[in-house]
Amino acid sequence: MMSGLIITISLLCTSFVVSVAKECTNTPTQLSSHTFRYDLLQSNNESLKTEMFSHYHLTPTDDSAWSSLLPRKMLREEEDEYGWTLMYRRFKNSDNASGNFLKDVSLHDVRLDPDTFHWRAQQTNLEYLLMLDVDGLAWSFRKAAGLAAPGDPYGGWERPDSELRGHFVGHYLSATAYMWASTHNDTLKAKMSALVSALSECQQKLGTGYLSAFPSTFFDRFEAVTPVWAPYYTIHKILAGLVDQYKLAGNSQALKMATLMADYFYGRVRNVIKKYSVERHWRSLNEETGGMNDVLYQIFSITGDSKYLLLAHLFDKPCFLGVLAIQADDISGFHSNTHIPIVVGSQLRYEITGDPLHKEISMFFMDIVNASHSYATGGTSVSEFWQDPKRMATTLQTENEESCTTYNMLKVSRNLFRWTKEVTYADYYERALTNGVLGIQRGTDPGVMIYMLPLGKGVSKAVTYHGWGTPYDAFWCCYGTGIESFSKLGDSIYFQEDGESPGLYVTQYISSSLEWKSAGLSLSQKVKPVVSWDPYMRVTFSFSSSKGGMGKESTLNLRIPVWTNSEGAKVSLNGQSLKVPASGNFLSIKQNWKSGDQVTMELPLGIRTEAIKDDRPEYSSLQAILYGPYLLAGHTSSDWSITTQAKAGKWINPIPATHNSHLVTLSQQSGNTSYVLSNSNRTITMEVSPKPGTQAAVAATFRLLTTAVSKAQVLGPEELIGSQVMIEPFDFPGMLVMQGTGSSIAVQDSSSTDQAASSFRLVSGLDGKPGSVSLRLESKKGCYVYSDQTLKAGVKLRLECDSDATDEKFKRAASFRLNKGMSQYNPMSFVMSGTQRNFVLSPLFSFRDETYNVYFSVQS
Numbered sequence: 001m002m003s004g005l006i007i008t009i010s011l012l013c014t015s016f017v018v019s020v021a022k023e024c025t026n027t028p029t030q031l032s033s034h035t036f037r038y039d040l041l042q043s044n045n046e047s048l049k050t051e052m053f054s055h056y057h058l059t060p061t062d063d064s065a066w067s068s069l070l071p072r073k074m075l076r077e078e079e080d081e082y083g084w085t086l087m088y089r090r091f092k093n094s095d096n097a098s099g100n101f102l103k104d105v106s107l108h109d110v111r112l113d114p115d116t117f118h119w120r121a122q123q124t125n126l127e128y129l130l131m132l133d134v135d136g137l138a139w140s141f142r143k144a145a146g147l148a149a150p151g152d153p154y155g156g157w158e159r160p161d162s163e164l165r166g167h168f169v170g171h172y173l174s175a176t177a178y179m180w181a182s183t184h185n186d187t188l189k190a191k192m193s194a195l196v197s198a199l200s201e202c203q204q205k206l207g208t209g210y211l212s213a214f215p216s217t218f219f220d221r222f223e224a225v226t227p228v229w230a231p232y233y234t235i236h237k238i239l240a241g242l243v244d245q246y247k248l249a250g251n252s253q254a255l256k257m258a259t260l261m262a263d264y265f266y267g268r269v270r271n272v273i274k275k276y277s278v279e280r281h282w283r284s285l286n287e288e289t290g291g292m293n294d295v296l297y298q299i300f301s302i303t304g305d306s307k308y309l310l311l312a313h314l315f316d317k318p319c320f321l322g323v324l325a326i327q328a329d330d331i332s333g334f335h336s337n338t339h340i341p342i343v344v345g346s347q348l349r350y351e352i353t354g355d356p357l358h359k360e361i362s363m364f365f366m367d368i369v370n371a372s373h374s375y376a377t378g379g380t381s382v383s384e385f386w387q388d389p390k391r392m393a394t395t396l397q398t399e400n401e402e403s404c405t406t407y408n409m410l411k412v413s414r415n416l417f418r419w420t421k422e423v424t425y426a427d428y429y430e431r432a433l434t435n436g437v438l439g440i441q442r443g444t445d446p447g448v449m450i451y452m453l454p455l456g457k458g459v460s461k462a463v464t465y466h467g468w469g470t471p472y473d474a475f476w477c478c479y480g481t482g483i484e485s486f487s488k489l490g491d492s493i494y495f496q497e498d499g500e501s502p503g504l505y506v507t508q509y510i511s512s513s514l515e516w517k518s519a520g521l522s523l524s525q526k527v528k529p530v531v532s533w534d535p536y537m538r539v540t541f542s543f544s545s546s547k548g549g550m551g552k553e554s555t556l557n558l559r560i561p562v563w564t565n566s567e568g569a570k571v572s573l574n575g576q577s578l579k580v581p582a583s584g585n586f587l588s589i590k591q592n593w594k595s596g597d598q599v600t601m602e603l604p605l606g607i608r609t610e611a612i613k614d615d616r617p618e619y620s621s622l623q624a625i626l627y628g629p630y631l632l633a634g635h636t637s638s639d640w641s642i643t644t645q646a647k648a649g650k651w652i653n654p655i656p657a658t659h660n661s662h663l664v665t666l667s668q669q670s671g672n673t674s675y676v677l678s679n680s681n682r683t684i685t686m687e688v689s690p691k692p693g694t695q696a697a698v699a700a701t702f703r704l705l706t707t708a709v710s711k712a713q714v715l716g717p718e719e720l721i722g723s724q725v726m727i728e729p730f731d732f733p734g735m736l737v738m739q740g741t742g743s744s745i746a747v748q749d750s751s752s753t754d755q756a757a758s759s760f761r762l763v764s765g766l767d768g769k770p771g772s773v774s775l776r777l778e779s780k781k782g783c784y785v786y787s788d789q790t791l792k793a794g795v796k797l798r799l800e801c802d803s804d805a806t807d808e809k810f811k812r813a814a815s816f817r818l819n820k821g822m823s824q825y826n827p828m829s830f831v832m833s834g835t836q837r838n839f840v841l842s843p844l845f846s847f848r849d850e851t852y853n854v855y856f857s858v859q860s
Helices: 002-024 034-042 046-053 063-069 072-077 081-091 117-131 134-145 167-183 186-206 217-223 231-249 252-275 278-284 292-303 306-313 318-325 336-353 356-372 403-420 423-440 477-485 657-662 695-699 808-813
Strands: 110-112 494-497 503-506 512-516 521-527 536-545 550-560 570-573 576-578 585-594 598-604 607-611 622-627 630-635 643-645 652-654 663-670 673-680 683-688 702-705 724-729 735-739 745-749 760-764 772-777 783-786 798-801 816-820 830-832 839-843 855-859
Touching: 110 117, 110 167, 117 167, 117 186, 117 423, 117 477, 134 167, 134 186, 167 186, 167 231, 167 477, 186 231, 186 252, 217 231, 217 252, 217 278, 231 252, 231 292, 252 278, 252 292, 252 306, 292 306, 292 336, 306 336, 318 336, 318 356, 336 356, 336 403, 356 403, 356 423, 403 423, 403 477, 423 477, 423 550, 423 630, 494 512, 536 585, 550 598, 570 585, 657 663, 657 702, 673 695, 683 745
Parallel strands: 503 550, 643 855
Antiparallel strands: 110 512, 494 503, 512 521, 521 536, 536 598, 550 585, 570 576, 570 598, 607 622, 622 630, 622 855, 630 839, 652 830, 663 673, 663 702, 663 816, 673 683, 702 724, 724 735, 724 760, 735 745, 760 772, 772 783, 772 816, 783 798, 830 839
16 A cells, blocks of 8 residues: 555656756765765865865755655654654555565575686685784774774775775675675684674664764764765665675674664654654755665565664655656766665565566666666776766776676666566676676785776776775775675576476576575586687586485576577587577476486677667777677777778687797896896887786787797797797787897887798707797897896897807896796687787786777777
């Protein structure tokens, strides 16, 4: 009954919403940006602070346009205690829970295969979670509660004077709960339980139910609509962390703490509405509140107490949901990650109340973000905001795709898939997880993540406003969502339907094992590592009965992704071929499964281009390149044109596995400093040896090409000693190191060079040391590649001819240590032929500090 009333009111008022939609955000809008707010509060620029905050919420919203999306009329029936009580009673015992949704498979029942990239990412994150100290995490909470605070506080956004302090601690509670369910690491469980106990002591000391790392006076400022940095955003993280500790780790103390907090804020919101009006409460929601509606709906689901349902409704931001309710693509200018969590909460409202409006809201939201506001990664936002629809080409820069937005969009798509079983939502999840999440860690460095994923021309993850974070002094919002993402990589591989004949939906192809308890079966999924030279995703499912016999009749549903060619796909059950449906559907196999049953899949992978979401003709050639679900990026820099000619023949070709054994880095030592031969803007110089995973490491890597058939496959570059070779820079395929003008050495296009000037003999080092080599020009006797007798960074290499072969200084300067290449081709690397140069393409998630392009101008 109540749900129907809300729908009616919503539809009547939403026609007015669009005119004031942008007033959902702060004025000026820069204050919505976490980056801008943090820098402003940490700066000493008092005049700028005064200027920015003088506009804080000054533009009034039209109450009639958006406040009625919530049960305003009920609040107006009485202006006293009775009015609030009446509103509460109308929600009490409301139970219109919706549909027959797919159910989550517990993280406790899924284990990632140790041979996978996903498992390595999970383990890197586990290492980081274990590095963090309970006293450091609880420090500001204890200070706020007036307790002794041993140890030292952390820095960054958790520093004691940050107004957002405590937010990461909430994320940590969620992440450790997910990670413990995923690994059952006992050390982690002890640490997260100790943190819950420490926070409980703080809550008990305060005695009101309040719990945070900052004083409750922050909410006095929030309710007075005066400047304060998103206190409910932090409260949401703490509440969600406690709820996750209860749901995943069975910590009943954490649930009690969460309900005490919810009771406290129920009282605060109630008092604001009694003292002022519900419109005053909604006006304060212009400040970011995270997913308060979502976590309060969760607490209602657990406890059944309708006051939490009411409070959740009061955090449904009607001025934003109203725009979506009338299906207007008018989200431009909104701070993305302020509003995506509100949609996630609205989805739970639909599941709890059955209100179809909120189902339509989230489906429309997903449609417009995916169709008009997303990149080829599946991610969205530029500098934390949405821009005009289908105008994405001019947004490409360093500050694209805030990581938090991808984390939350995955939640939206996951829920939509559970409701609809539509493959398109599972395809989106795969794309965003693979290309937008997996690459935000810096390899296997624990606690090193990015805030933004740059997508412009000649960009690097290391060269953004924030760059790579550090384990103890970052703690940005995207660190919090990052540690959660890498703790629950197994939570959306499988979904299940219970019943007499259980069903299992396999939505992600990730090597893993599953205890399918409702069917009495164990399932092993093995995905053969995808490579460029074998264009198939090959998956094998093996069944065993947990009881040793035959399981009950059940259905295995396998996703046939939209990126594959179903006509070339093969699926077999115990060697018998099955008919494969069209791409974008599920293949359903129903039978009484038994131990030893095996299903194999071969899904063709193809190279395809995908236009950027921009409807202006001048950007129609701007394309991303994908290999199946994997977005490929080109090793390049902003100094080079990115135009390529898509000819009738193959213009993108796989790099064979054997090429890695031909990759070398040549080094020389001077004292304690190691120098490497490097391609510096097409000039060969000696540079200080860089760290792996950097653009400098790419510049220090070369491929030795040989025409000798017997040398085509070697185990390592040392087997090429004595061979005639040409030297190709790693990221400049098709170009060669060669003799330039006079004695100089340069990098030039192989098609325009004299082969004699680019052919060298790789010989044992003139200095006679083990592992040492020299490069002798084949076309001129006695000419060697030579650095300098005084070695330093930036020295240009040259050819030195007819030198005294007994000169020790000459022999030392003409000798290099032969090392394995600092950079290596990814197994999914390709070479793309361009009009001005060629490119090495590798999966975007594999890049660390290297420079890349995601989009290319592809001319037919």
